[in-house]
Amino acid sequence: xxxxxxxxxxxxxxxxxxxxxxxxxxxxxxxxxxxxxxxxxxxxxxxxxxxxxxxxxxxxxxxxxxxxxxxxxxxxxxxxxxxxxxxxxxxxxxxxxxxxxxxxxxxxxxxxxxxxxxxxxxxxxxxxxxxxxxxxxxxxxxxxxxxxxxxxxxxxxxxxxxxxxxxxxxxxxxxxxxxxxxxxxxxxxxxxxxxxxxxxxxxxxxxxxxxxxxxxxxxxxxxxxxxxxxxxxxxxxxxxxxxxxxxxxxxxxxxx
Amino acid sequence: xxxxxxxxxxxxxxxxxxxxxxxxxxxxxxxxxxxxxxxxxxxxxxxxxxxxxxxxxxxxxxxxxxxxxxxxxxxxxxxxxxxxxxxxxxxxxxxxxxxxxxxxxxxxxxxxxxxxxxxxxxxxxxxxxxxxxxxxxxxxxxxxxxxxxxxxxxxxxxxxxxxxxxxxxxxxxxxxxxxxxxxxxxxxxxxxxxxxxxxxxxxxxxxxxxxxxxxxxxxxxxxxxxxxxxxxxxxxxxxxxxxxxxxxxxxxxxxxxxxxxxxxxxxxxxxxxxxxxxxxxxxxxxxxxxxxxxxxxxxxxxxxxxxxxxxxxxxxxxxxxxxxxxxxxxxxxxxxxxxxxxxxxxxxxxxxxxxxxxxxxxxxxxxxxxxxxxxxxxxxxxxxxxxxxxxxxxxxxxxxxxxxxxxxxxxxxxxxxxxxxxxxxxxxxxxxxxxxxxxxxxxxxxxxxxxxxxxxxxxxxxxxxxxxxxxxxxxxxxxxxxxxxxxxxxxxxxxxxxxxxxxxxxxxxxxxxxxxxxxxxxxxxxxxxxxxxxxxxxxxxxxxxxxxxxxxxxxxxxxxxxxxxxxxxxxxxxxxxxxxxxxxxxxxxxxxx
Ligand SMILES: Cc1cc2nc3c(=O)[nH]c(=O)nc-3n(C[C@H](O)[C@H](O)[C@H](O)COP(=O)(O)OP(=O)(O)OC[C@H]3O[C@@H](n4cnc5c(N)ncnc54)[C@H](O)[C@@H]3O)c2cc1C
Numbered sequence: 008x009x010x011x012x013x014x015x016x017x018x019x020x021x022x023x024x025x026x027x028x029x030x031x032x033x034x035x036x037x038x039x040x041x042x043x044x045x046x047x048x049x050x051x052x053x054x055x056x057x058x059x060x061x062x063x064x065x066x067x068x069x070x071x072x073x074x075x076x077x078x079x080x081x082x083x084x085x086x087x088x089x090x091x092x093x094x095x096x097x098x099x100x101x102x103x104x105x106x107x108x109x110x111x112x113x114x115x116x117x118x119x120x121x122x123x124x125x126x127x128x129x130x131x132x133x134x135x136x137x138x139x140x141x142x143x144x145x146x147x148x149x150x151x152x153x154x155x156x157x158x159x160x161x162x163x164x165x166x167x168x169x170x171x172x173x174x175x176x177x178x179x180x181x182x183x184x185x186x187x188x189x190x191x192x193x194x195x196x197x198x199x200x201x202x203x204x205x206x207x208x209x210x211x212x213x214x215x216x217x218x219x220x221x222x223x224x225x226x227x228x229x230x231x232x233x234x235x236x237x238x239x240x241x242x243x244x245x246x247x248x249x250x251x252x253x254x255x256x257x258x259x260x261x262x263x
Numbered sequence: 264x265x266x267x268x269x270x271x272x273x274x275x276x277x278x279x280x281x282x283x284x285x286x287x288x289x290x291x292x293x294x295x296x297x298x299x300x301x302x303x304x305x306x307x308x309x310x311x312x313x314x315x316x317x318x319x320x321x322x323x324x325x326x327x328x329x330x331x332x333x334x335x336x337x338x339x340x341x342x343x344x345x346x347x348x349x350x351x352x353x354x355x356x357x358x359x360x361x362x363x364x365x366x367x368x369x370x371x372x373x374x375x376x377x378x379x380x381x382x383x384x385x386x387x388x389x390x391x392x393x394x395x396x397x398x399x400x401x402x403x404x405x406x407x408x409x410x411x412x413x414x415x416x417x418x419x420x421x422x423x424x425x426x427x428x429x430x431x432x433x434x435x436x437x438x439x440x441x442x443x444x445x446x447x448x449x450x451x452x453x454x455x456x457x458x459x460x461x462x463x464x465x466x467x468x469x470x471x472x473x474x475x476x477x478x479x480x481x482x483x484x485x486x487x488x489x490x491x492x493x494x495x496x497x498x499x500x501x502x503x504x505x506x507x508x509x510x511x512x513x514x515x516x517x518x519x520x521x522x523x524x525x526x527x528x529x530x531x532x533x534x535x536x537x538x539x540x541x542x543x544x545x546x547x548x549x550x551x552x553x554x555x556x557x558x559x560x561x562x563x564x565x566x567x568x569x570x571x572x573x574x575x576x577x578x579x580x581x582x583x584x585x586x587x588x589x590x591x592x593x594x595x596x597x598x599x600x601x602x603x604x605x606x607x608x609x610x611x612x613x614x615x616x617x618x619x620x621x622x623x624x625x626x627x628x629x630x631x632x633x634x635x636x637x638x639x640x641x642x643x644x645x646x647x648x649x650x651x652x653x654x655x656x657x658x659x660x661x662x663x664x665x666x667x668x669x670x671x672x673x674x675x676x677x678x679x680x681x682x683x684x685x686x687x688x689x690x691x692x693x694x695x696x697x698x699x700x701x702x703x704x705x706x707x708x709x710x711x712x713x714x715x716x717x718x719x720x721x722x723x724x725x726x727x728x729x730x731x732x733x734x735x736x737x738x739x740x741x742x743x744x745x746x747x748x749x750x751x752x753x754x755x756x757x758x759x760x761x762x763x764x765x766x767x768x769x770x771x772x773x774x775x776x777x778x779x780x781x782x783x784x785x786x787x788x789x790x791x792x793x794x795x796x797x798x799x800x801x802x803x804x805x806x807x808x809x810x811x812x813x814x815x816x817x818x819x820x821x822x823x824x825x826x827x828x829x830x831x832x833x834x835x836x837x838x839x840x841x842x843x844x845x846x847x848x849x850x851x852x853x854x855x856x
Contacts (some may be wrong), residue, residue, distance in 0.1 A: 023850065195300050196335045198338075
């Protein structure tokens, strides 16, 4: 099988995000970048799929600035075979154009199946995979909880709100958005890190892939959310506390 | 790489900046990725079961070692031919530094990859290496090192454990008891030292399942509760003759050389410990409020954080410098040479002084940083629920094992003087030069930029260290080797000279790379450290000379005048520098450099 994984490089979850003084974007100075955590589940699922299907190959694709190659190396160290870095040429984040470019790469590569995270944890847009599926006219299942693949077909389980599950049977090629709980991502082992050095990384340019698509989003200003006011601790008899709570909810918070 | 050989301790006589040192910033992507895997592993696998580790719940720590083995964390330093990755010391520094989030487990891990594995790696013959190293690399076997006995701790060669050849000549029969052995209850293979016929100090590779080998109960310790520390009991233990490690009667070579590497590895782990304490502390002081404001807003707390960061910067600089220096030296050797390991050992021995410095400085830095961390936490720092409490208790052992800090301190001038006697390092010539410079004046160097004055101070501090050592040696001649007070003081001068030389060396290299405005924190840490240290050394030198003069006022007057000529310290305003260090640390919620 030809297996693809889409990986996005994002700021570490523990990063203190700072906005540039002129509000034009995020201050990347000193920020540590990592593979988006949901994408780690995608990488693991791709590797498991490879291991279950002899002769398969896993290709990572990542769109972004040149620093993305570090995250690509992490995916290669985990066990992916080769990679494509799509240089964003400073075009700025835009789900539509990103999906156009990725769809073109996926089509050209002729993948049988593509895995990605259900969303990237930086802007949490959660729409690139669906757009890619749409552009390719492929089936897609997001928030994937379980997957079985055999003979060109897949049975995919996804969680929906309220604790219910949906089970889809579909024909490959398809794209799957992976969620926590699907698997336990492996570590980039030390021997894996060494092997990753010599695995091929091809670089493409977004301008050669996106066709006539143009950004749909325009970023005008970045601001930090206002600071949360400190909470209130009530004291006294339980009965009085309840009364006071109801009063506060009604009169101050105005939610009742 | 063709490598570069630098003579051990040559920095003492070399002007600041003349030698390019290895700095942490020069690590390549692969080395950083290795460090990241160690961090990921410890934070995701080890920290969540920290309580179980501390209670020594059966199997927890050992399973984690084996899991670490699966992802390659035990194999980095072992050659490829024996199931390892053949990585250099800089790489293993990155691993040691990043495996430090759970102190007890850190000790188990460091013991396994260090003193548990290294004796076989450096002294084993081909068969022994083939038999044991792949299993140590994968974690199938856990390693330990048994040198200490009840009656022989610092005096390691006084071991009573005895080995006698069996009548059929196939086994050595060992009798004795080893004490305080890390990984004692868990180890599958242990390097044990015993005296053949009660005389010839020798290393043996002992498997836990050999007949007559057992371990005692766990010691109740002050800290590192989750690590195993037991006796290893040898009762007519039958050790096959092919398990003799190295030559009969040459066990001391193994013991001391392995400790040399162990000492630097311990220092490297201390760097990580310092960083972890800073992380816990800055997060805490941002949360906790008193007098209506976060502790972090108090200048008193900021000063503590700045001091923690400064100490960590110096320690980190030192460990990477040592590792890079050793790598450079080993790179001059031919890997295919049959004597490669033996020659590598020569290189390790060459840097015995630096290894002892790394051990002493690293362990004391972590103690200071952990102490400040507890203090910044107030009462909560004394409560077990807060990790900093554990770092404080765990840190203490570092000054005791792998050679107490006193033993290591005495190795420093002891080795230096021995080398000077043999003419390997020109201390005597330098003393003569200093004496004539005292008459004619010292030349200043002119290095453009903000650190010029500090460069000159460190150059002078080197001369001060040599001068005071010369004063003592001139008075006591060969007897100096028994004058511990002087030796310990001399060690202090030499250690601090290495610390300052390393810090300023790193910062100068960064300045050249990134420019002054991108090195604000490094410059601040370097300036403060050098100023504080030189001021302290100045006082210390006067006290030292007063002790040498022993009431002879005229002699003291002469020394005192010379000291004043060699080093002058003008205090600098450190408030803004420290505030910046603290601010950046609070901002990053960790070590900011
Ligand atoms: C938790 C733990 C783990 C350990 N792990 C291991 C291990 O895995 N393998 C192993 O072999 N050992 C291990 N040790 C032993 C450790 O290395 C020794 O405890 C250490 O070397 C000191 O020896 P000692 O305890 O006998 O102290 P002593 O040698 O009795 O020292 C007591 C004091 O006297 C000082 N002193 C001793 N001799 C001199 C001298 N000549 N001049 C000046 N001062 C001197 C010392 O510096 C110290 O301050 C461990 C110890 C502990 C506590």
